[in-house]
Amino acid sequence: MPDETGTRITRGYTGYPETHAAMGSLYQRDFGQHPLPYSPGYKTTVARSPSLPLLSMPSTITEETGPVFGHEMLADLDNDLTCNFTGRPAIGERIIVHGRVTDQERRPQRGVLIEVWQANAGGRYRHRKDGYLAPLDPDFGGCGRCITDDEGRYEFHTIKPGAYPWPNGTNDWRPAHIHFSIFGTGFGQRLITQMYFEGDPLIPRCPIIATIPDPKVAERLVAPLDMAMAMPMDSLAYRFDIVLRGRRQTTFENRMEGL
Amino acid sequence: MVQKLETFHETPSQTAGPYVHIGCTPNFIGVEGIYSADLGAADPFPDAGDTITLVGRVIDGTGTPLRDCMVEFWQADGGGRYRPGQGFARRPADAETGEWRLVTVKPGRVPFSDKVMQAPHIAVWIAARGINLGLHTRIYFEDEDNDGDPLLGRIELRHRVPTLVARRDGGVYRHDIVLKGEGETVFLDI
Numbered sequence: 001m002p003d004e005t006g007t008r009i010t011r012g013y014t015g016y017p018e019t020h021a022a023m024g025s026l027y028q029r030d031f032g033q034h035p036l037p038y039s040p041g042y043k044t045t046v047a048r049s050p051s052l053p054l055l056s057m058p059s060t061i062t063e064e065t066g067p068v069f070g071h072e073m074l075a076d077l078d079n080d081l082t083c084n085f086t087g088r089p090a091i092g093e094r095i096i097v098h099g100r101v102t103d104q105e106r107r108p109q110r111g112v113l114i115e116v117w118q119a120n121a122g123g124r125y126r127h128r129k130d131g132y133l134a135p136l137d138p139d140f141g142g143c144g145r146c147i148t149d150d151e152g153r154y155e156f157h158t159i160k161p162g163a164y165p166w167p168n169g170t171n172d173w174r175p176a177h178i179h180f181s182i183f184g185t186g187f188g189q190r191l192i193t194q195m196y197f198e199g200d201p202l203i204p205r206c207p208i209i210a211t212i213p214d215p216k217v218a219e220r221l222v223a224p225l226d227m228a229m230a231m232p233m234d235s236l237a238y239r240f241d242i243v244l245r246g247r248r249q250t251t252f253e254n255r256m257e258g259l
Numbered sequence: 260m261v262q263k264l265e266t267f268h269e270t271p272s273q274t275a276g277p278y279v280h281i282g283c284t285p286n287f288i289g290v291e292g293i294y295s296a297d298l299g300a301a302d303p304f305p306d307a308g309d310t311i312t313l314v315g316r317v318i319d320g321t322g323t324p325l326r327d328c329m330v331e332f333w334q335a336d337g338g339g340r341y342r343p344g345q346g347f348a349r350r351p352a353d354a355e356t357g358e359w360r361l362v363t364v365k366p367g368r369v370p371f372s373d374k375v376m377q378a379p380h381i382a383v384w385i386a387a388r389g390i391n392l393g394l395h396t397r398i399y400f401e402d403e404d405n406d407g408d409p410l411l412g413r414i415e416l417r418h419r420v421p422t423l424v425a426r427r428d429g430g431v432y433r434h435d436i437v438l439k440g441e442g443e444t445v446f447l448d449i
């Protein structure tokens with residue numbers, strides 16, 4: 001998947017497979033832009049967060065390559081959660097969620113697989129472990145997926161998920177959110193996150209969002225209402241742009257095979 | 260005055276939560292009819308000859324196996340080549356035992372630089388409730404020559420090296436990943 005510069009890598013190794021011709025070493029991760037692994041306000045992290053430092057090392061071909069997923073794997077309704085479960089329309093407020101996936105240099109990330117999952121309009125997941133009182137919607141499955149186009153754009157049609165309570169503190173509620181799983185072009189760019197909705201009063205009260213120490217950082221997970229993309233008499237729209245780890249790619253560091 | 264450095268920040272991570280399977284392996288938990296098959300459910304190299312079986316668990320700081328995690332694998336083929344359409348697998352932990360099982364080919368050596376090779380390994384990424392940022396680690400093999408591997412060579416506390424090395428156990432390789440505490444696995448910032 002060549003990027004627009006068509007350049008190759010910067011480190012010692014030049015022998016990437018053809019299909020990974022534009023690979024380059026990944027920018028080091030800035031952990032200040034992420035939640036803290038150990039966050040006692042979110043109790044489950046206590047036993048599930050490493051206590052020893054991570055081993056830091058520049059990326060290798062293993063992290064710089066990754067699986068490539070083609071549009072042929074997608075069915076027509078994969079990105080339409082409003083009707084991809086039974087074919088009948090799900091209950092709830094119809095919305096479009098769209099955005100662009102770029103890397104840290106704002107290079108569009110094309111061919112990126114995005115998987116989403118969410119609760120139904122009442123805040124209930126289709127999962128045997130979800131015992132919330134809110135009813136299941138027989139016509140809502142709760143997952144969808146799509147692959148970004150040449151400009152890195154993606155789009156889902158869904159219903160706005162409801163807020164739901166969860167056992168953490170005695171009265172903790174999740175703000176409405178959609179879970180996102182994103183594959184970049186390298187396995188080292190792998191990312192799972194959550195999108196929230198502009199104006200939700202539960203956002204500043206959420207212990208999971210609070211695992212991100214800097215509220216300015218957390219704000220980047222809040223999708224604004226996007227009236228330009230709303231479809232009149234059909235769906236409101238929210239825009240959620242995603243940034244994946246960048247890669248070192250410059251023509252100066254390019255070199256011929258064997259030099 | 261200087262120019263503004265125009266690089267942007269990576270999107271912050273959030274936990275995959277308890278229902279990661281709805282999004283990533285819906286058929287596994289009975290949300291059927293949306294995808295014909297779960298992504299990564301097939302063996303990563305279905306047609307290759309020299310297969311191995313890897314089994315393991317992800318264990319938390321209290322010694323309890325995670326039964327709600329998702330583990331992903333990315334590896335080169337037996338000849339040490341990364342192939343875009345193969346080499347990826349995704350396994351949900353068993354809902355009772357927490358065990359995952361991967362049938363694959365043993366990866367070949369892949370380059371680190373034009374002069375240095377890496378010992379055979381599989382990249383692993385773990386997502387689950389309570390994990391705020393997906394964890395990268397690797398699986399090496401005890402019956403391979405791991406000396407000179409640049410990543411293993413960087414581990415300062417040498418007694419931690421075996422946390423990245425799968426043991427032969429009868430006909431399979433066994434590899435438990437420990438998130439925290441005694442025997443804590445080496446996780447990677449890579």
Ligand SMILES: [Fe+3]
Nearest residue numbers: 174177179276
């Ligand atoms: Fe959720």
